[in-house]
Amino acid sequence: MSLLTVGSVAFDAIETPFGKTDKIIGGAGTYIALAASFYNNEQNIVSVVGEDFPQEMLDQLAQRNVNLDGLQIKKGEKTFFWSGKYHNDMNSRDTLVTELNVLEHFDPIIPENYQGVDYLMLGNLSPQVQSQVIERLTERPKLIAMDTMNFWMDIAMDDLKKTIGMVDVLIINDEEARQLSGEYSLVKASKVIRAMGPKFLIIKKGEHGALLFHGDSVFFAPALPLEEVFDPTGAGDTFAGGFMGYLASTDDISFENMKRAIINGSALASFCVEKFGTERLTTISREDLDARIEEFVALTNFEMVHVIG
Ligand code: AMP
Numbered sequence: 001m002s003l004l005t006v007g008s009v010a011f012d013a014i015e016t017p018f019g020k021t022d023k024i025i026g027g028a029g030t031y032i033a034l035a036a037s038f039y040n041n042e043q044n045i046v047s048v049v050g051e052d053f054p055q056e057m058l059d060q061l062a063q064r065n066v067n068l069d070g071l072q073i074k075k076g077e078k079t080f081f082w083s084g085k086y087h088n089d090m091n092s093r094d095t096l097v098t099e100l101n102v103l104e105h106f107d108p109i110i111p112e113n114y115q116g117v118d119y120l121m122l123g124n125l126s127p128q129v130q131s132q133v134i135e136r137l138t139e140r141p142k143l144i145a146m147d148t149m150n151f152w153m154d155i156a157m158d159d160l161k162k163t164i165g166m167v168d169v170l171i172i173n174d175e176e177a178r179q180l181s182g183e184y185s186l187v188k189a190s191k192v193i194r195a196m197g198p199k200f201l202i203i204k205k206g207e208h209g210a211l212l213f214h215g216d217s218v219f220f221a222p223a224l225p226l227e228e229v230f231d232p233t234g235a236g237d238t239f240a241g242g243f244m245g246y247l248a249s250t251d252d253i254s255f256e257n258m259k260r261a262i263i264n265g266s267a268l269a270s271f272c273v274e275k276f277g278t279e280r281l282t283t284i285s286r287e288d289l290d291a292r293i294e295e296f297v298a299l300t301n302f303e304m305v306h307v308i309g
Helices: 028-036 055-063 127-136 150-155 157-164 174-181 186-194 235-250 255-272 286-300
Strands: 002-006 010-016 024-026 042-050 066-074 081-086 093-099 119-122 143-147 169-173 200-204 210-214 217-221
Touching: 002 028, 002 127, 002 235, 010 093, 024 028, 028 042, 028 055, 028 235, 028 255, 055 066, 119 127, 119 235, 127 157, 143 235, 150 157, 150 174, 169 174, 169 235, 174 186, 174 200, 186 200, 186 210, 200 235, 200 255, 210 255, 217 255, 235 255, 255 286
Parallel strands: 002 042, 002 119, 010 081, 042 066, 119 143, 143 169, 169 200
Antiparallel strands: 010 024, 081 093, 200 210, 210 217
């Protein structure tokens, strides 16, 4: 099937208790596209970079069969730059710098050959841009998923709620779910948020896994217990890319298949955090991914023995 990803392609500078990077390649769109490239789909991306963005990374995406017709390169302008510093627990971070640059006036142009796309993944971007993309598609995709962050809740809540009302799956973390709903209990939060529109809600809980809510059903997927989390940047985007890549390649949007998609996303995210930036994602093979998915299956698999008397 075909999958369209919309998201930032960026430079990041990251500081963790393990070390520090200069400008490296990042961006939600980059992580989503890399993760989704492990699945057999026609992949498209809508994004924007400046003249300073390295051609090698674009070549790498192209080699992974990502169609770059919708990636605008702005002459004389600079790529979006984000810098963050993680606290010792690696679960929380401070944003040190956000330079919007090319993202400030981003007009998401949809190339004609992207029309009719089957699956749409809206990465974390301004909710106005996200809704514009949906409105510019001449046919509604089979499934639209979106990610967002507290930043947009703080400055653009009305626009954000409008966009959330247009999608099928919302993917956010526990803190964001609480802020969006005003409820502490994630079960209550899931009801409030689903009343805004999305039939499916995924709440990510970092090292504590992820929850999928739909109707009266809930599914819980653990995160793989890792000895060391080196850099969590992009884990959420990688999760989303794996989730949508798997769904598109199997072309099955049932609750049962979404469970499998979540395990695929979690397995890819567990690789992402092992090295800085996109490094680990660009070096693993399909076999590495399959082996890790088996580890997930083993992690929660048990047989109940019925004791009589
Ligand atoms: P995550 O760790 O999943 O929250 O995603 C981190 C990625 O999101 C980084 O690679 C950043 O370049 C990108 N990012 C951070 N803030 C924004 C923003 N306001 N808009 C778009 N992308 C962003």
